[in-house]
Amino acid sequence: MNTPTKSNHIGRKISRIRELRDMKQEALALALGTNQQAISAMENSETIDDEKLIEVARALGVTVEAIKNFSEEAAINYFNNFNDSSEGTFNNHCTFNPIDKVVELFESKEKLYERLLQAEKDKVAYLEKLMK
Incomplete structure (x- = not known):
């Protein structure tokens, strides 16, 4: 052909x-x-x-x-x-540090747990007060 x-x-x-x-x-x-x-x-x-x-x-x-x-x-x-x-030259220009974001997320999660724990403590205290 x-x-x-x-x-x-x-x-x-x-x-x-x-x-x-x-x-x-x-x-x-x-x-x-x-x-x-x-x-x-x-x-x-x-x-x-x-x-x-x-x-x-x-x-x-x-x-x-x-x-x-x-x-x-x-x-x-x-x-x-x-x-x-x-190949091998991936140029990603992040405007933030990914590790800083992970730490920030961890800290916000920790604060949320502290608020939830305090709310539970307040609830237990209130229920104990009602029972007396």
Whole structure:
């Protein structure tokens, strides 16, 4: 099977983007106000008119250029670079110290228990007073 290295089959590109977005043909059809068979036919078409392409891009949440320039290699490289750059270099800029928050929670829990214990002591004292 002889396939060119740079395919410009717009329908296949739409299909792959839809699959990567975890969208079924039925969902795309609903967004475009058509049926699943029309989406299947569109994804089998090598070319699509610009107006329809704009609608499809909007429904998929991408730009028309993203559809036209989509390639499997670029998508794979994007995700590989994303994973490579994030491994071991997670930069989380907390605006608080998590340990301080744990200590704060512990102290608030301790104060609550003290208030509950005092309430029980008051209740026991009141009941003892009533019994005398």
